[in-house]
Amino acid sequence: xxxxxxxxxxxxxxHIRYHQCLKHLDDLIGYVFKERxxxxxxxxxxxxxxxxxxxxxxxxxxxxxxxxxxPKYGDRKVHHMYMRKKGINTLINIMSRLGQDDxxxxxxxxYYLFPSLEEGGLATxxxxxVQNQHLAMLAKKLELDRFMLYAHGPDLxxxxxxxxxxxxxxxxxxxxxxxxxGLEESKQLFGRLLFNGEDLREVWLxxxxxxxxxxxxxxxxxxxxxxxxxxxxxxxxxxxxxxxTHCRLLARAFTLRTVGFNHLTLGHNQRxxxxxxxxxxxxxxxxxxxxxPDHHEGHLTLLRSSLVNNRTQAKVAEELGMQEFxxxxxxxxxxxxxxxxxxxxxxxxxxxxxxxxxxxxxxxTFMNVCFFxxxxxxxxxxxxxxxxxxxxxxCLTLRTEGKEPDIPLxxxxxxxxxxxxxxxxxxxxxxxxxAMDALEKYNFPQMAHQKRFIERKYRQELKEMRRERDxxxxxxxxxxxxxx
Numbered sequence: 001x002x003x004x005x006x007x008x009x010x011x012x013x014x015h016i017r018y019h020q021c022l023k024h025l026d027d028l029i030g031y032v033f034k035e036r037x038x039x040x041x042x043x044x045x046x047x048x049x050x051x052x053x054x055x056x057x058x059x060x061x062x063x064x065x066x067x068x069x070x071p072k073y074g075d076r077k078v079h080h081m082y083m084r085k086k087g088i089n090t091l092i093n094i095m096s097r098l099g100q101d102d103x104x105x106x107x108x109x110x111y112y113l114f115p116s117l118e119e120g121g122l123a124t125x126x127x128x129x130v131q132n133q134h135l136a137m138l139a140k141k142l143e144l145d146r147f148m149l150y151a152h153g154p155d156l157x158x159x160x161x162x163x164x165x166x167x168x169x170x171x172x173x174x175x176x177x178x179x180x181x182g183l184e185e186s187k188q189l190f191g192r193l194l195f196n197g198e199d200l201r202e203v204w205l206x207x208x209x210x211x212x213x214x215x216x217x218x219x220x221x222x223x224x225x226x227x228x229x230x231x232x233x234x235x236x237x238x239x240x241x242x243x244x245t246h247c248r249l250l251a252r253a254f255t256l257r258t259v260g261f262n263h264l265t266l267g268h269n270q271r272x273x274x275x276x277x278x279x280x281x282x283x284x285x286x287x288x289x290x291x292x293p294d295h296h297e298g299h300l301t302l303l304r305s306s307l308v309n310n311r312t313q314a315k316v317a318e319e320l321g322m323q324e325f326x327x328x329x330x331x332x333x334x335x336x337x338x339x340x341x342x343x344x345x346x347x348x349x350x351x352x353x354x355x356x357x358x359x360x361x362x363x364x365t366f367m368n369v370c371f372f373x374x375x376x377x378x379x380x381x382x383x384x385x386x387x388x389x390x391x392x393x394x395c396l397t398l399r400t401e402g403k404e405p406d407i408p409l410x411x412x413x414x415x416x417x418x419x420x421x422x423x424x425x426x427x428x429x430x431x432x433x434x435a436m437d438a439l440e441k442y443n444f445p446q447m448a449h450q451k452r453f454i455e456r457k458y459r460q461e462l463k464e465m466r467r468e469r470d471x472x473x474x475x476x477x478x479x480x481x482x483x484x
Contacts, residue, residue, distance in 0.1 A: 042172040045150035107278035112207035119274040135167035253349035255327040269349035276348030314343035387435035394444040
């Protein structure tokens with residue numbers, strides 16, 4: 001036992017010295033972490049995860065030279081013919097795990113500070129703030145290169161690689177501050193790093209309210225009596241169980257771009273769409289990070305993409321009946337069939353209005369009810385990937401050793417008809433449809449393996465989900481009078 005314990009001394013000494021150094025980092029960022037392991041995790045580069053010791057290069061070389069080798073006898077094709085690719089198997093295994101039951105600031109500031117700037121200009125400014133080059137400069141300001149844990153090796157020898165790693169480290173630090181200290185602490189830290197002058201920092205942190213809130217500081221619900229548009233929106237408020245203090249914000253969220261300027265909403269919902277998308281990304285990221293601790297960044301991104309995409313957002317908007325409350329320039333007042341993208345924009349704008357009028361807690365509650373329960377269905381149905389990516393993965397698993405894989409090719413053709421003129425579908429939608437058709441028509445071994453894997457792992461959950469789906473379909477087929 002003595003030699004074994006003695007071998008732990010260098011690691012223990014390094015751990016103690018490092019955490020003593022982190023006290024200086026607390027002074028630099030102006031925030032003291034209560035959970036010190038969270039700060040250490042934010043400062044840890046992926047290369048440090050497999051820490052073999054003071055010089056891991058030698059350990060890797062030894063593993064490579066002395067590790068298990070591939071057999072040299074027989075035909076190499078035979079060894080790889082029935083061997084599943086480890087990467088895709090690991091991905092399927094991780095993405096089949098259900099979540100646990102334990103429970104970006106720049107976009108918000110730009111939205112308030114530039115009330116007349118359209119969505120494209122806001123996106124340009126946001127890109128300039130959060131690009132890696134700028135984040136690496138902020139990381140240098142905090143001297144994060146002195147505290148970042150990374151392994152000795154060729155990975156970070158080049159200056160560009162080191163800057164990229166520092167930018168990632170800075171993002172992780174902001175995320176750690178947000179998880180422990182909340183949104184206000186992360187806003188304060190980001191503001192201190194962005195601006196040296198106190199006056200500029202004050203403008204950034206204390207941004208003005210929304211122009212609609214400036215016109216009626218207390219509330220604008222007194223306008224409901226004289227506005228048919230606002231009167232109709234009270235039905236939507238009853239549906240979701242939320243009463244807006246400034247109901248004109250809700251009207252602005254439902255005003256489509258085709259509507260001209262009016263004094264009721266002071267514009268359309270495109271700017272709100274920009275803010276709502278960022279808010280949804282923030283809330284979904286926090287939820288997935290907490291409830292899926294075994295997932296890596298790529299896995300979490302796949303799950304987030306399945307939640308925050310046009311298809312899911314449009315489905316939620318349709319279930320809430322948002323299309324009935326959309327404000328258009330159609331004078332006939334008839335219901336208008338909205339495209340998937342337009343429905344998704346309505347939902348994002350509504351999220352922005354909910355955040356502006358209430359706070360982030362209301363957005364959390366809304367997504368807990370309308371979005372996050374869908375994750376279980378996405379995982380059981382393996383819907384965390386789009387059809388094009390699924391088809392490409394299936395093709396990659398069919399490649400033979402040493403040869404290039406057969407990647408799907410999409411050919412575009414147009415059909416012209418004079419019988420029923422209609423706008424052509426988007427190329428991206430056509431590609432998705434072609435990929436889905438190929439997955440259904442051809443028996444890909446990888447897809448069959450995924451289905452068998454999920455069936456074995458979640459037999460009871462799948463039965464309950466199918467039973468619930470059949471019940472909903474039966475209710476939908478019943479006449480409206482009988483349901484009443």
